[in-house]
Amino acid sequence: MNKYEVIKKYVSYLIGMFLIGISFNMILLPNHYFSYNFLNLGIVSNNFIDPILAILFINIFVYLISYIFIEEKKRKEFILAILILPLSLYLTKYIPNLFEQIDKLQSILIGSVLCGYGYGLVYHFGMIVDGIDIIDHILSHNDSRLHKNFILLVNIILLFLCYLLFGFETSIYSVIIYFVIQNLSNHVNLGISDSKTFCIVTEKHKNIEKYITENLNENITIIDVEGGFSKEPKKMIMTVISTKDYYALKEKVQQMDKEAFITILDSYQVIAKKRPKKSNKTR
Numbered sequence: 001m002n003k004y005e006v007i008k009k010y011v012s013y014l015i016g017m018f019l020i021g022i023s024f025n026m027i028l029l030p031n032h033y034f035s036y037n038f039l040n041l042g043i044v045s046n047n048f049i050d051p052i053l054a055i056l057f058i059n060i061f062v063y064l065i066s067y068i069f070i071e072e073k074k075r076k077e078f079i080l081a082i083l084i085l086p087l088s089l090y091l092t093k094y095i096p097n098l099f100e101q102i103d104k105l106q107s108i109l110i111g112s113v114l115c116g117y118g119y120g121l122v123y124h125f126g127m128i129v130d131g132i133d134i135i136d137h138i139l140s141h142n143d144s145r146l147h148k149n150f151i152l153l154v155n156i157i158l159l160f161l162c163y164l165l166f167g168f169e170t171s172i173y174s175v176i177i178y179f180v181i182q183n184l185s186n187h188v189n190l191g192i193s194d195s196k197t198f199c200i201v202t203e204k205h206k207n208i209e210k211y212i213t214e215n216l217n218e219n220i221t222i223i224d225v226e227g228g229f230s231k232e233p234k235k236m237i238m239t240v241i242s243t244k245d246y247y248a249l250k251e252k253v254q255q256m257d258k259e260a261f262i263t264i265l266d267s268y269q270v271i272a273k274k275r276p277k278k279s280n281k282t283r
Contacts, residue, residue: 081133199238
């Protein structure tokens with residue numbers, strides 16, 4: 001990673017944390033909207049202790065636990081999140097509330113978009129926001145089954161706590177905010193898919209290969225595979241195409257081979273040498 005990329009990484013990280021702080025102090029905390037991870041603990045503790053201190057204490061506690069499970073080099077990366085999130089919440093607390101007079105629907109939309117975009121910026125560069133991410137990192141190296149559902153389980157418990165403390169209406173708004181944040185942060189983190197990866201197992205691979213290379217002008221990879229039940233040797237075509245050609249290829253394959261097995265995946269980034277375009281000139 002060169003100097004420019006390092007600067008971009010940490011500037012994006014600080015902007016992301018700033019957006020999370022704005023969302024928390026101006027919309028989530030005043031309305032008791034639960035959102036994501038340890039921010040929810042700050043809202044719960046608001047009647048007993050300063051929410052920023054509560055988040056700082058729980059982050060420090062989780063960080064100390066990480067000494068048991070995580071190597072020193074990785075722990076140094078986590079120190080930043082332990083300190084920057086509370087600092088961001090503290091600094092944005094003194095900014096005048098720009099959203100005080102808006103209605104509930106607008107507050108839900110603005111709060112979830114700001115927070116979701118902030119989380120996405122942080123995760124895009126492999127950084128973490130709070131102690132929940134540290135626990136998730138620990139579980140990913142020790143229990144893959146629990147790791148897959150840990151953050152979802154924690155947030156379900158916290159949303160149920162929101163229902164008990166603040167009532168049904170606020171909990172419904174919080175569920176909406178949670179899903180908007182989750183989906184938006186994923187989009188910001190991964191980007192918008194502009195390509196599709198096709199994996200096609202077919203007995204008529206020659207015709208399909210010809211269509212992809214000549215009509216769509218895309219590269220293909222042919223992989224020898226074996227049927228799991230039949231044990232018969234087959235050919236699998238793998239290709240990455242533009243999203244605009246997705247429907248055309250899917251329909252063409254089904255026309256050529258009704259028995260073809262097709263798997264289609266979103267591709268967020270393709271790194272490859274471009275296939276030269278065919279000339280349309282006539283001789």
